[in-house]
Amino acid sequence: MHDVPSAPVGRVAGSAIRRHGGTSAHATGRSRSVAAVLAVGYGVAVVLIGFWGSPVDARVQPLLARVVAAAQRRGAPDWFGYGLFESLANVAFFVPLGLLVVLLAGARWWWAGAASGLLVSAAIETGQALFLPARVATIDDVVANTMGAVVGALLGVVVLGVAARRRR
Numbered sequence: 001m002h003d004v005p006s007a008p009v010g011r012v013a014g015s016a017i018r019r020h021g022g023t024s025a026h027a028t029g030r031s032r033s034v035a036a037v038l039a040v041g042y043g044v045a046v047v048l049i050g051f052w053g054s055p056v057d058a059r060v061q062p063l064l065a066r067v068v069a070a071a072q073r074r075g076a077p078d079w080f081g082y083g084l085f086e087s088l089a090n091v092a093f094f095v096p097l098g099l100l101v102v103l104l105a106g107a108r109w110w111w112a113g114a115a116s117g118l119l120v121s122a123a124i125e126t127g128q129a130l131f132l133p134a135r136v137a138t139i140d141d142v143v144a145n146t147m148g149a150v151v152g153a154l155l156g157v158v159v160l161g162v163a164a165r166r167r168r
Helices: 011-019 029-050 061-073 082-105 107-131 139-167
Strands: none
Touching (some): 082 107, 082 139, 107 139
């Protein structure tokens, strides 16, 4: 592979680099293979957790409530509560979705990683609302899950970008 000669900054430079593959952050056969295997396992986990008949944190909730109460007695702010931990868990749970979509499709498809979080989360929350009376479907979960997928997609762009630079 050859280096791109100096070009003016801006659109011309960016298109010249892309044309010569200098910073192309595309999915490779290896990234696709690894991501496909992981996506199957992750997909099974999402379905099981999303459609479990009762809240999946039921066993941890009493311990978490005690930890939050103790922290608040020692001066933790009101926003430091169960809702914060639930939202952070939702964000973390959907990071792999955005990451895997980008590893499968390439960095240019980062938006598909983000959109997949919205679509999958909306489907899960709708299913919970319609078929699982013990579960609580909320728009807050959809927002947190989508944020997680966005973080994962951006992480995927970074991973593929670093891999592309190493291939040079």
